[in-house]
Amino acid sequence: MKAEGKIVKYGDNIDTDVIIPARYLNTSDPKELALHCMEDLDTGFVEKVKTCSIMVAGDNFGCGSSREHAPISIKESGIKCIVAKSFARIFYRNAINIGLAIIDCPQAVEEACDGDTFSIDFDNGSIVNQTKNKTYKIHPFPEFIQKVIQENGLISMVKKQFS
Amino acid sequence: MGMTMTQKILAAHAGVEKVSAGEIIQANLDMVLGNDITSPVAIKEFEKTGATKVYDQNKIALVPDHFTPNKDIKSAEQVKVMREFAKKMGIVNYFEIGQMGVEHALLPEKGLVKAGDLIIGADSHTCTYGALGAFSTGVGSTDMAVGMATGKVWLKVPEAIKFVITGKFQKWVSGKDLILHIIGMIGVDGANYKSMEFTGEGLKELSMDDRFTIANMAIEAGAKNGVFEVDEKTREYLVEHGNKVFTEYKADEDAIYEAIYSIDLNELKPTVAFPHLPENTKTIDEVGEVIIDQVVIGSCTNGRIEDMRKAAAVLKGRKVNKNIRCIVIPATQKIWQQSMNEGLFDIFIDAGAAVSTPTCGPCLGGHMGILAEGERCVATTNRNFVGRMGHVKSEVYLANPEVAAASAVTGKISSPDELK
């Protein structure tokens, strides 16, 4: 699996309340949620994802509420992968469970600027910042999580039990 | 190498002798919880699994509490999805308006969670039940769906941080101040992926309501769960709420902790978390002059009977400042009735406060007290993120119920000591 694209970069402690504010949680329609993704932090986000497909952020990304609407809205907005210094745990498992790729790689985040181009290779475990011409190694996921990702999320994996 | 309290509960539910930090296990569930925001998503995913029935009709709790009583048509549609699913699947613990309460106050009160249980909930504050010596943690809707279908959850076994509590609370200091103090000390990701385990002779000073408040906010330090050692108070609470049989787990002597903190309750002061993170704490003597517009007393953090009593004791015979809207929300129907019977509502209403039926309401910026641009609110809730209670340029200050009540009287963040 590979992902390549321009990055949009944010800071530390991006919580799920700003990713998708509660006032929009009276719906669970991914398309509607995507329209409001990140708007309390960055009103230009929906415009930006037309050209950026990788989100980069600091520590503790996705902290706060467990709303799966947060990773759903990010995925639906067109973001292919999130690279952060670290993730809050509920967000981390929600992203894995819905098949949204996420990577923690503090150094790649530290050295990246908004608008740089990343190319990520999940199979050989690397992030290349093409703009800065630098390569970073990424940790492989634990075996179970790899399996969830390979099967494109937890639901497809569980489905087999019931068919 | 021994196991922590959390690791023992996880091992028992994974059917193995031993687990160690970092390992991924499949654990059996005692309870799966969802609310009106997370359940509709979970129900959609549940249907995709192909399951035709839930794993156990008694071990799922569905609580419409966030936007209820339904604030608009879309919210009504969401609750309708839940209600119909509950009916179709024969889910016993669906709580309709009139019986419902804020989920994390409701489940312990109904005796649905107990010591030694393993509980997941599609709500981040599911960690509240750690107060009872259970392992409980917040997950997303997909986990909830899979939990409802299979009765299992995948979990990475966490490391733990131990908090050894000693001493006694001073006046106007309670569980809220202790947990705010801890979050201020270790930060909003200070316990990320880890368990927070509470022990020490000071636990006997903590009422069950204090413990619920503390475990509730473990997530605000990023923790996977917060768990209290079971003692006489826990046992009493469990029996009183219909649980005679439960399992107590104690950490092994040689359990590994990533860090151990000792906290002397005597040293704590009323503590307030400033915008926009729960870690931005100041003690009451450091807050300075912060003029406010609203006070909210309620939520799964501090909407229990003790909180109502504490707020009422401060408001008794006093008036809410004319510049303040003071909203009091008992967290469950039972707490509501108890408050009414104890005469607390007379005190609130005489003071000029509004009393609401149980709901999450303003806590998440849902309804019943949304803030306008530039407004400030002192709330007994658990989160003060940007825009949490309304406009992106509004501010939330987290405090205990007595500080919140005193602030309602003065119109600025205040200690009850400042009142005449």
Ligand code: SF4
């Ligand atoms: S009261 Fe607030 S924190 Fe608690 S469950 Fe409701 S919205 Fe969440």
